[in-house]
Amino acid sequence: MTSLDPNMMEGAHSAPFYLEQGPECDLFETAYQHQMPLLLKGPTGCGKTRFVSHMAARLGRPLYTVACHDDLTAADLIGRYLLKGGDTVWTDGPLTRAVREGAICYLDEVVEARKDVTVVLHPLTDDRRILPIDRTGELLEAGPGFMLVASYNPGYQNILKTLKPSTRQRFLSISFDFPPADQEEKIVAKETGLDAERVKALVRLAGKLRGLKGQDLEEGVSTRLVIYAASLIANGVAIDRAITTAMIEPLTDDDDVKEGLKDIVTAVFG
Numbered sequence: 526m527t528s529l530d531p532n533m534m535e536g537a538h539s540a541p542f543y544l545e546q547g548p549e550c551d552l553f554e555t556a557y558q559h560q561m562p563l564l565l566k567g568p569t570g571c572g573k574t575r576f577v578s579h580m581a582a583r584l585g586r587p588l589y590t591v592a593c594h595d596d597l598t599a600a601d602l603i604g605r606y607l608l609k610g611g612d613t614v615w616t617d618g619p620l621t622r623a624v625r626e627g628a629i630c631y632l633d634e635v636v637e638a639r640k641d642v643t644v645v646l647h648p649l650t651d652d653r654r655i656l657p658i659d660r661t662g663e664l665l666e667a668g669p670g671f672m673l674v675a676s677y678n679p680g681y682q683n684i685l686k687t688l689k690p691s692t693r694q695r696f697l698s699i700s701f702d703f704p705p706a707d708q709e710e711k712i713v714a715k716e717t718g719l720d721a722e723r724v725k726a727l728v729r730l731a732g733k734l735r736g737l738k739g740q741d742l743e744e745g746v747s748t749r750l751v752i753y754a755a756s757l758i759a760n761g762v763a764i765d766r767a768i769t770t771a772m773i774e775p776l777t778d779d780d781d782v783k784e785g786l787k788d789i790v791t792a793v794f795g
Contacts, residue, residue, distance in 0.1 A: 540582035543575055544712050549699050553580045556697050557629075557672050562650040564693065565676040567701030570747020572712075573676045576701070577631045586670055587628035589619040593638040599645040603658055615661055624649070624656045627670025635675040636688055643692045649673055650695035703748055706732060712748060717755040723764070727751050727772075730793045734772065734786065741782045746772050764794060 565573045581588035602620035623630035654667040735745030757767035
């Protein structure tokens, strides 16, 4: 395992809970220490964002998280001139702040952003580690603490929304998936305090629903949704209502599909 300095170890004690599934924590630490960008690939709700939050705290670094979307532009990341008190003032975007401060910048679902965003990232993902800011004439060099992390869901993207090979090959990459049942049970129990028997049934149900991905469902139920359902149950919501609210309604709007999913719930819970 990669060694951590005392300040990093102190951050590990306050890090958000994350149950390691493989060598991903060691790989993240190594990438950070050697100033390499990292790409996380995996389905929605499998723990990518929690993993980054955990590692930022563990390494003792500030974290800027950007939820990418169709209207996100390079200017949103870098910054722009804004009117303040009658003056025009330059305001850094989250990427620029991360570069200046030596922080971790996490671009969640990066392929959702506009194409000009990836162009901005290229100089930060090679040995230059620079961020040109054309509007101010600055050429920022990333400090040793800066790390760029991005994520996307390759199973959900289409030909119009994917990363070009020239961008993907600038990153180290780790594939994520939903945790094995025994680990998912530990995660759900830890996050919600629900008893082991009902947690086990919820995780078993999630596994059966994920088996429908690509058939009746576009996406399988996420670990996040399992935690939501368990939290509702732990707080007194009836099991059938909790499952409908957290594990069925979010997956589909088709009434016939919903009824089919409810039959699976009945088979698991009786």
